[in-house]
Amino acid sequence: MILHLTLDIIIGGAILGAVYSLVAVGLNVQYGVTRILNVAHGEFLMIGAYLAFFCFTLFGMNPFASIIVVGPFMFLIGVLVYLLLLRGMVKSSRSGEELEFRSLLLCFGLYFVIQNLAIVLWTANYRGYEAFSLGMIDIFGVSFEINRIVIALISIIINVFLYLFLRFTKAGIAMRATVDQPEGAQLVGVNIFNIYAISFSLGILLAAWAGTLISVLYSTINPFMGTPYTLIALVLVILAGIGSFKGNIAGGFVFGYLSYITMRVIHPALTLVIIYAALILILLIRPKGLFAR
Amino acid sequence: MNLTNTKFSTFLKLSPLLAFIVVAFAPLFATTYYLSLLTSVLVWVGLAISWHFFSGTTKYVSLGSAAFFGIGVYITAIFSKILPIPLVLLLAAAINFIFALCVGLVTLRLKGIYFAILTFGLAELLNNAILFWEMQVTGTRGRFITPTDVYYPILAITFVIVLSTIVLRRTKLGLALRMIGEREDAAIHFGVNTTLYKVLGFAVSSTFIGLLGAAFAPRWGYIDSGIAFNSLYSFMPAIMTLLGGTGIIIGPVAGAVVISLLEEYLLTTFKDYFMIILGTIMIIIILSLPEGMTGKLFKKGT
Secondary structure, three states: HHHHHHHHHHHHHHHHHHHHHHHHHHHHHHHHHHHHOOHHHHHHHHHHHHHHHHHHHOOOOHHHHHHHHHHHHHHHHHHHHHHHHHHHHHHOOOHHHHHHHHHHHHHHHHEEEEEEEHHHOOOOOOOOOOOOOOOEEEEEOOEEEHHHHHHHHHEEEHHHHHHHHHHHHHHHHHHHHHHHHHHHHOOOOOOOOHHHHHHHHHHHHHHHHHHHHHHHHHHHOOOOOOHHHHHHHHHHHHHHHHOHHOOOOOOOHHHHHHHHHHHHHHHHHHHHHHHHHHHHHHHHHHHOOOOOO | OOOOOOOOHHHHHHHHHHHHHHHHHHHHHOOOHHHHHHHHHHHHHHHHHHHHHHHHHOOOOOOHHHHHHHHHHHHHHHOOOOHHHHHHHHHHHHHHHHHHHHHHHHOOOHHHHHHHHHHHHHHHHHHHHHHHHHHHHOOOOOOEOOOOHHHHHHHHHHHHHHHHHHHHHHHHHHHHHHHHHHHHHHHHOOOOOOHHHHHHHHHHHHHHHHHHHHHHHHOEEEEEEHHHHHHHHHHHHHHHHHHOOOOOOOOHHHHHHHHHHHHHHHHHHHHOOOHEEEEEEEHHHHHOOOHHHHHHOOOOOO
């Protein structure tokens, strides 16, 4: 029985960890590069989930395939939001602190607008969709839905591609340079305002992808589904250390295991409470995050 | 701030008093609707002033007002059946003060956005924890409170808040908070114990917020954790102060009055679209008042 539970926790926690790291990585890229703390992160995640839902119910598109449609679409949305609302703010703010605070309040406004727009457009009802099921797999006597394992794998693949993008492409290198030294990056010819736009939109795209995967993971969507993920992403960004990619992955797994253990051993309703308590403890010991450089 | 010695400033200082005289006699002539509207406006004014007292002055932006407001609400819900209202309010003040001291000691070591997120999460944490407690231990979702008239308690508390923030501004605490807002490292060099004053300032501000929650709770009759810890209470005070401007007390007051009346109008006129319009207005305020209002919040460049 104990062995059974242990195995369940090892695999279930890993699945959750992979998904969490995907949920948070978008916010980490966004905040790390632009200093815009997008508290509407979960709302973009929710839009991603609804897009996948409509792709499936209207066009019969496989949710995993709809990633290809959802991604570029949400990237464009991100560019639009950035150009309309945030570009002026980025240019007119005199200090990082000021930009942080103003963009935080702006994103709260966005959070209200998007969530309530979704309620008006799509009603507050839960919608369920059984896209498909790949059945169950038996791992040493513990059964898991194959869906979940596929979702975890896709999360990891997206993370790997993002890592490669940041590591080897020109835009990725410019983004990392901007995280480290905005002025320095400008000196060597990086147009940081373009980099800001790209990073912000990339964050939106990643949030939407996470939403698509989560909609398959739980098979239900509603306009409020995003908010808990915003909190998880915020907590993870702090825990990981801003702009730390490896910290984000590691932090995702730490919290994935933590919440899965809470769900299985203590009580599902306490997941956020435990995560949050852990965050406070960690910040007491390491005020800049576990993996900060 | 350079208005200190002008007549206009005297008027500004007296205007809260004048307003209170008008407001104090409002129950004699106002209808129930306007009285209840006035109550909400007073609560928002109190919240905005309390928020401004700490966060507006020090620039440590707290998004956790809902946590303290909610604690106040719950203290009334639990104790109003066994204790008289003044004792309940005292209890709410004491508990919030102690709780805020603890929270401040933990979180005020963190600058900027970390503090904002931690305080924001605090309200969510309490919301979840109390919901869990109620469902598991008491077996109910919410609690009933005997509805009583809250007008005069709210008025009294708001009055106390206004008076104490005006008085405290001139004390060592108020001056230290302002200095921390201007330049924290310089304050440290001058031998100001910044940690002490930050924690104390945060606790005072949170006590006010908790008092307002405790006094306002009987208005609802029924509360649950979602009502008590509504995140609106966390950032509406910030938005109101932002609109009104920081530095002098009239800023948050004006912001609170304007936004709460606007909110009421939108809520009654466009019920379904209320939050969308409010959010849009929030965005417009933030975008269109960068220098005038937030400019003051962040006068120094880094």
